[in-house]
Amino acid sequence: MSPLLPQTVLDRLHAALPQARVELVNNPSPSGQHALLVHREDAVQVAEFLKNDPELLLDYASDVSGVDYPEYLEAVYHLFSIAKKHGPIVLKTRTGDRGADASVPSLTRVWKSADFQEREAFDLFGIRFEGHPDLRRLLMWEEFEDFPLRKDYVAPNDCEYEPTPHGDIVQKAAAASASPVPQA
Amino acid sequence: MNNLWAEPGNSRLVASAKSIQTDWLMTDDALKQELKQRGIIVASFEDILDWGYNWGRKNSLWPLQFGLACCAIEMIAAAAARFDIARFGAEVFRPSPRQADLMIIAGTVTKKMAPLVVRLYNQMPEPKYVLAMGACAISGGPFKEGYNVLKGIDRYIPVDVYVPGCPPRPEALLEGLITLQKKIAGQRLFGKDLPRHANPEAPAEYPVPAYGPHDLVPPSNPGVFCPPTPSRAE
Numbered sequence: 001m002s003p004l005l006p007q008t009v010l011d012r013l014h015a016a017l018p019q020a021r022v023e024l025v026n027n028p029s030p031s032g033q034h035a036l037l038v039h040r041e042d043a044v045q046v047a048e049f050l051k052n053d054p055e056l057l058l059d060y061a062s063d064v065s066g067v068d069y070p071e072y073l074e075a076v077y078h079l080f081s082i083a084k085k086h087g088p089i090v091l092k093t094r095t096g097d098r099g100a101d102a103s104v105p106s107l108t109r110v111w112k113s114a115d116f117q118e119r120e121a122f123d124l125f126g127i128r129f130e131g132h133p134d135l136r137r138l139l140m141w142e143e144f145e146d147f148p149l150r151k152d153y154v155a156p157n158d159c160e161y162e163p164t165p166h167g168d169i170v171q172k173a174a175a176a177s178a179s180p181v182p183q184a
Numbered sequence: 185m186n187n188l189w190a191e192p193g194n195s196r197l198v199a200s201a202k203s204i205q206t207d208w209l210m211t212d213d214a215l216k217q218e219l220k221q222r223g224i225i226v227a228s229f230e231d232i233l234d235w236g237y238n239w240g241r242k243n244s245l246w247p248l249q250f251g252l253a254c255c256a257i258e259m260i261a262a263a264a265a266r267f268d269i270a271r272f273g274a275e276v277f278r279p280s281p282r283q284a285d286l287m288i289i290a291g292t293v294t295k296k297m298a299p300l301v302v303r304l305y306n307q308m309p310e311p312k313y314v315l316a317m318g319a320c321a322i323s324g325g326p327f328k329e330g331y332n333v334l335k336g337i338d339r340y341i342p343v344d345v346y347v348p349g350c351p352p353r354p355e356a357l358l359e360g361l362i363t364l365q366k367k368i369a370g371q372r373l374f375g376k377d378l379p380r381h382a383n384p385e386a387p388a389e390y391p392v393p394a395y396g397p398h399d400l401v402p403p404s405n406p407g408v409f410c411p412p413t414p415s416r417a418e
Contacts, residue, residue, distance in 0.1 A: 139296075139332070140296065140332065141295075141296050141395040142395075143395040143396065143397060144395070144397065144398070145397040145398065146397075146398060148331045148332070153331070155329075155330075155331045156331070156398050156399035156403065158335060158399060158403040158404070159335070
C-alpha cells in the first residue's frame with residue numbers, strides 16, 4: 001500500500017473543486033509532513049470532499065490543534081481513513097486576525113470527533129469555530145476571559161510563596177514577598 | 185522525689201481521702217512520669233475522657249472517598265489487600281462528606297476543582313482533618329508554574345498532615361495516617377491549647393473561592409494561608 005501523499009490529495013481536489021483555494025505548505029523537517037492550507041471560506045466544502053471522495057475517504061479526524069502566529073491563529077486537523085487505512089493528511093485553516101475576526105468554520109458537522117477538540121482550541125487559543133453546535137469552554141471555567149496558550153497570555157501572579165524559586169519566579173516571588181498579600 | 189515512697193512521714197501522702205489535695209499531682213509532669221514507671225497512673229477525669237474519646241476517634245478515621253489524580257491510585261493501593269489501610273481503622277471510605285472524618289486530598293487540585301474541594305470540606309462534620317497527599321496537593325508540584333493548578337490546597341483549608349511524594353507510596357500514606365493518629369491522641373477537650381474543632385473562636389467553615397475572570401477570587405484565604413517567610417540568597 002503506497003502512502004497517501006498531500007500532492008495526490010491536492011491534485012484530486014483541484015480536479016473536483018477548481019474554485020477552492022487550497023495550497024500545499026511544505027514542511028522542511030525530516031518527517032516531511034506537508035500540509036494542505038485551505039482558505040476558511042472553502043474549508044467546509046473541501047472537508048466534505050475529503051471525507052466523501054471514494055479514493056480518499058478521510059473519515060476520521062484524530063486531532064484538532066491550535067497554533068498561535070503573530071498575525072493570525074491556525075486550526076490544524078489531522079485526518080485518517082479507517083476505510084482505506086491511510087493517513088495522516090494535515091489540513092490547516094487560518095483566522096483573519098487574532099482579535100475580532102479570529103474565526104474559522106467549524107468542521108464538527110463533517111467530523112463528529114472534532115466537537116470537543118474544537119471546544120478545547122476555542123478555550124485555550126480563542127479560535128471561534130463558526131457553526132459549532134456547542135461552543136463553550138472545555139477546560140477552564142466559564143467566567144474565565146483569557147486564552148492561556150496564546151503567546152501574549154500573562155498568568156496571574158500568585159507566587160507569593162516559593163520554597164525553591166528559580167528563573168523568573170525569583171523576581172516574582174521577591175516582589176510579592178515585599179508587598180503584603182492583597183486582601184480580596 | 186525518689187524518696188517519696190520511702191518517707192512515711194510525708195504528710196501529703198498520708199492525708200485522708202476526704203482532704204486529699206490532688207492539684208499538685210496533676211500539674212507535676214515529672215512526678216506523673218515517675219509514678220507511671222512504678223505502675224501507678226495518675227489521671228484526672230478530663231484526662232480519662234480525653235484518652236477514651238481520642239482512642240475511639242483515632243482508630244476509626246473514616247476518609248472521604250475522593251481522588252483527584254494519580255495519587256488516588258496510590259490511595260486505592262493503600263486501601264487494597266497488600267497495604268491494607270484497615271489495619272489502622274481507616275478502611276471505611278465514605279461516599280458522602282457528611283459521614284467522613286478525614287479528607288485525603290489525593291492529587292492535583294485544579295483551580296476549577298478548588299471551590300468544590302472547599303465546599304466538600306465545609307460539608308464534613310467536626311472534628312475533621314485534612315491530609316494533603318503528594319506534591320500537587322501540597323504546593324502545585326510540577327504544575328506550579330501553570331495557569332490552571334492551585335498552588336497548594338492549604339491556601340483555602342487548614343491542612344493537618346502533609347505527605348510528600350510524586351506520588352507517595354502507600355507506606356508513606358500510612359505513615360501520614362499514623363502521624364495524624366498521634367496528633368489526634370494529643371488533642372484535648374478541656375483547658376488551654378484546644379484544637380480547632382473544640383475552639384469556639386475558630387471558624388466553623390471556610391469561604392469558598394469564586395471563579396474570577398483571570399484567577400480564583402481571592403487567590404488565597406489570608407486567614408488560613410500563612411506561608412513562612414523564605415530566606416533567599418541574592
